[in-house]
Amino acid sequence: MKKLVILLLLSSSYAYGQRNFTIEETVFGPGKYAPKNLYAQQWISGTDALTHVDSTFQNLLVRNAKENWLAKSLITAKDLQEAVSKIITDEKFIIRRFPMDYQWEDAKHINFQLEAEKNSYGISYDLASKTAKITSKIPSGQEDVTYSEANTQTAYLIGNNIEILTADGRKITVTQDTVDGIVNGSSKTHRNEFGVDRGMWWSPDSKKLLYYRKDESMVTNYPLPQWDSRVASIKNIRYPMAGMKSEEVTLHIFNTETNAYVQLQTGEPKEQYLTIVTWDPSGEYIYVGVLNRGQDHLKLNKYNAKSGAFMQTLFEEKSTTWVEPQKPLTFLPNNANQFLYQTDKDGYNQLYLYKTDGSLVRHLGFNDVIVEELQGFDQKGQKAYYIGACNNGMERQLFEVELKNSKTRQLTQTSAVHQASVSPTGKYIWDQYSNLSTANKIQIIDGKSNKSQEILTAANPFEGKIALPKIEFKEFTSADGKTPLNARITYPANFDPAKKYPVMVYLYGGSHAQLVTNRWLGGVGYFDLYMAQKGYLVFTLDNRGSDARGRDFTRVTHRKLGEAEMADQMVGISYLQSLPYVDRENMGIFGWSFGGFMTSSFMTKHNDIFKAAVAGGPVIDWKYYEVMYGERYMDTPQENPDGYAKTSMLNKADKLKGNLLIIHGAQDPVVVQQHSMEFIEQCIKAGKQVDYFLYPTHEHNVMGRDRIHMYDKIAKYFDLHLKK
Structure with missing residues (x-):
């Protein structure tokens, strides 16, 4: 483990046999270099025994305290194949791997779904008799x-x-x-x-x-051109734009x-x-x-x-x-007259215990912890468990709260992003986590003694294969001087502070997204790593408006999307510009969707910073965006005309500087292509040159092997304009 920490926190070197990522690995690398893991962990109903699927995906293994948590085979994919073959005889199916969606019905039966040639089946498997029965059957698809x-x-x-x-x-x-x-x-x-x-x-x-x-019969039909026939056709979708029906x-x-x-x-x-x-x-x-x-x-x-x-x-x-x-709502298991309700009305999304007559019993919140996943209750129904975001959103920890008095205890401790669960009796904790220097660790914790039994510590999957660049967390203060902001720097390969490097800022910035967390590699994407290995300093910051920081962190964007977000990003950008090894004349910015909106905004509102930019699926004018999301943050165009005018890029095309590549999916039902087309038209009128690329068959995201093509295009665009 010591070698891993050094690899990540010190500048990497090209040891014997190490190489950079290929462009294909920007897409398929996460699967190829996934840390060793165990899959589909579940506690057996009513017991302290735990099951999971092994790394071959052929066996369901069981562990318990009496056996010192050593794994034993419980059921195999072959067992299921043999049992199900006896009850499904009229169509073909092959159980190639143990079903990852299995569920414990009770301590003796598991349920899973099976896709056969013609039908989809619900199956219940009896462990004692090794027999199966069909619980549901519907046509496939x-x-x-x-x-x-x-x-x-x-x-x-x-x-x-x-x-x-x-x-x-x-x-x-x-x-x-x-x-x-x-x-x-x-x-x-x-x-x-x-x-x-x-x-x-x-x-x-x-x-x-x-x-x-x-x-939605009264909602406007929106046309998406289809080019898969001799004469192009139109596929209509119902798209309710902000302020419309x-x-x-x-x-x-x-x-x-x-x-x-x-x-x-x-x-x-x-x-x-x-x-x-x-x-x-x-x-x-x-x-x-x-x-x-x-x-x-x-x-x-x-x-x-x-x-x-x-x-x-x-x-x-x-x-x-x-x-x-x-x-x-989540009703208490032993009291049908009480339920848990989640809201961030007091600052952070937390639990509130209510009676069914509407009276509040008590607030079950703890400090500034944000409830992300309510996991359920202990057998007596006296305690609830949840995964909470904490430490300024950098970590995810497991918490226990007593319903009678809201007394809360943090059950996991290591600074990391944890996936954890408590056994039905409450005696044991399955704890899986990763952080910047830990690829994947799994342990069982005794809830009383707090002693842990290691189950798995994954090795660094890149060691001896890929030369990882240095990754480092940074913390800044928001533009209003009040709030800590999390950021991440991925340094160029073979980083030398005496040299100057071009920069790629990668950002999103919108709600319900967080790019920087204390997980493996800091949450960095493989394209970021690829660009760092090509000699770029890659920077990402989570501004106000992004996720896991509470109500006030997000609400500051109301009716003026992009303003506080760009101000916070400027804090990080100013820091980059102050660094002696940053080439200020060769800085680029890249974002998709809301990140595309942010990228376009920078190229028109702060047009003297970035020499090159790539905006994917960008929101150009919020009046073209849909009602549910758009009106939450901006209200309607009729209610907030000034806000819509300030955030629009259409009236700022004449301010565009630098080299801008816009990428759009022609079938995008989220940010419809009209956004980028309208902006291109305004750029033409203003005499501004813009590069534009369309993926004809893709929707809001470019997926599959075509994503390799997209990343190759983006990398070459930055190389063209930012490499000397």
Whole structure:
């Protein structure tokens, strides 16, 4: 381990046999050089035994304290193949690896999904008898598949409509809408904002299906040209631009026993967001976060599942900026009248314990720790566990909170990004982490004695193969002088402080993203490493507005996207310019999406800094962006005309200096190509030269092998303009 620390924290040298990354490895390197790992770790239900898939992906191994946590084979992929072959005889399938999606039903049964030639099966495997049974069966390739408790019923989409397959094999057609723009049960409702990751929810008794019905027939059709035919055609998508007509969403219940339908009476106006949808454990009520289109007023409402009637508003949350619900309610396992609610209303996203009458029991927050993943409860239901962001967002640690008094204890200690979980009895902790100098470490911690048993310490996967550049964390103070900012420098290969080096600033800067954390390699991307090996100093900073730092860190951007973000980036850029080994005349900047917006903004608003820039999928004018995301931060163009004018690049094309390459996916349904085309048009009118490259078949991100082409293009662009 000592050799690894030296490798990362001191300037690397080209030892015998070491080389730089190839351009292909900028894309496929993360898989090729992944640190040794164990996969799909799970505690066996109700026990202190733990299972995981081995590195060959053929065996499910089990570990427990009695055996000193030594691994033993429990089930093999071959065992599953033999068992399932006896119950599926009419179509072909091969279980090539142990299923990574396995779940412990209880201490004797595991459940997993199997894709066969024609159908997708839910399988339950009995460890004692080594037999399997089918718990669900649906045609392969269906979208938004949603399983009820114990897989007794399965809902899925056929186009824009819902179909249910019952346990006895019957098919029930739930919806039959044929109007273009009516979409049922889709996880893409509200464009996946507000934590929406599904469009259907089964009741606790598996008898009722709750689902979204989205009416976007009034939303403008947006054309995406298709070039895969002799005569190009148009694919239309519904794209609600900021300030324009948005979708109208309702919630409905289908009763599989009576075939009856009920609509929740979520009321007016029709343009509102229905979020954090949660069934009551009794199945009698449904809780919905009703958020206004302005996204500054949330009501947590309770509805009668039998009639759909509105029962009461449990509480309301208002803000002068925005309210952004992200997680559904979590009911206590031993108290159906209390639930946990997550909000950042007091500064940091934390847990609040409420009664179902809407009264607050207590705040369960701890210092400035941000709850990122609520993991569940101990067997007695007296403690909750969660992964929290801490140390100014640089770390992720496991925490335990007592529900009766909010007493909180940090269960993992090493400065790192941890993935950890507590055994069902609460006695042991599975702790996996990495940091700048640790590729991957896994240990079991005794919760009482705090003693640990090492399971795996991964070697540096690059040692003797790839010459890694030096990576270093930096901390700055935000432009307003109040807040620490995290940054990362990746130094050129064979760094010599007596020389001068060109710079590539890589940035994102937008919400729900964080580029700098104390994980393996500091979170650096392989393209950054590639550019450093080519002789660039690569710099990244997380400005205000980015993730994992709390409410005030993000809300400063309200109605003026790009302003505080660029001011903070300038703090880091000024530092770079002060360094004697930085070639100030040859600095470049690269960002995608919001990062493309930031890159374009720098090239027009701070146009004397960067000689070359690459803006991928850039937002050029927020009035062309969609309602849900755009209006949260900017309000509507009608409400905030000055803010939209200040952030737009269209009225600043004449200020463009330097060499700018814009890259866009022609099928981009997120930042539509109109953004870059409008900017190109304004540049033409202003007499400004811009380089432009289109990926005809790609959406918002260029994926697969074409991504190699993209990175090669970007690297050569910077070489052309920044290398002497």
